[in-house]
Amino acid sequence: MSVRQGMLALLAQEPMHAYQLRQQFEARTGGTWPLNMGQVSTTLDRLVRDGLVEPVVDTEPLGYRLTEAGHAALREWWTTPVVRTAPQRDELSIKLALAVTAADVDVPGLVQAQRTETMRALTDLTRLKADLPAEGPAGDDLAWSLVLDNLIFAAEAEVRWLDHVEARVSRAAGAQRAAAAADATRDATVEVAR
């Protein structure tokens, strides 16, 4: 998980104590994934157990640094692509999949309400982006700006997918109406022929 590797990456820069680690992790990611001290301590304990991190003796509060094995594990993380795992259960996908097969749900209305909400979130993220300096943000600003971009692109993808859902549902409804009209015409012709 990224908390574990994130801590290896931070400790590779300089030895830190637990509170510093938490502070740095949040600063680099703009507080997008807040950590509590319990998570930090547990992760540190496991890293020490696995021989990737060791305590720095004679520091107060107790600091930690990477071992050789820790540096190797970090190098492997940097050079290995993140595998796209099976999609998480996504409430919106499930909701729409069930909505299009339910008889009494206003799907266009559902899509529109969701699109408005996702656009609102996208606008909030864009406002945070707008507050960052336009030209060459460096250091923490750049790191936070890239995390924001990731959230912005994800929200945009959701809006585009909702546009696509709306078009597909509308086309399917049109095809259904056309088929019903063709059935009615055929029935009427058969009736007249009799």
Next chain:
Amino acid sequence: MTARQLGPVLLTARGLTRVHGTGPTAVRALDGVDLDIRLGELVAVMGASGSGKSTLLNIVGGLDTPTTGSVALAGDELSGLDARARARLRRRSIGYVFQDFNLIPALTAAENVSLPRELDGIGGRTARAEARAALREVGVDHLADRFPDELSGGQQQRVAIARALVGPRRLVLADEPTGALDSTTGEDVMRVLRARIDAGAAGLLVTHEPRFAAWADRTVFLRDGVVVDGTGRRLEPWSLQVAQ
């Protein structure tokens, strides 16, 4: 950014309907659209192809006339004017920004920006000074003497924004202004457009890219000529900073 209230209503559109053709083949490109844009406000219009986005932009800009309904610009009713007066009001009050920049290739950046002012009847010296100021506002005054083909796409679009809002113009109509630009340059252009509007203008932005529509204060969704969501949860004015 400091907290700021939106200014007075600059553009009012009421009951806009536009029908193309007659009889059974008639197409209602717009069907009863209402829209207000205030000074300091950027409104995005989104919708699928054929939803009426371009028709709305053309009517608001006085390039097309509605079948029924009215458009008023700073209190002046466009439909109450003859074609010539409408053209004059349009020329002096509204600026356009297009996907492909539409700069005149034989004129420098500064000349492209001063041209609308010279057409307004302003003296050359004043028009040039205003053009320089407008280019400075969008951060490209150092490129004033370059020709369009010597500028990048992002730089050309900044010049186009300067031209759209030169002199007394307060309303900018932007039709896919980021359509020909890569993601990062598109964002730079939106940042400039946003800053110019915050400094005392208003804008209507047609885009199919949600990421750029998100720079607007609110988004109007059109479907088959009808506003399906023009309010949503109307946000606070852009400049009220969101807590990080």
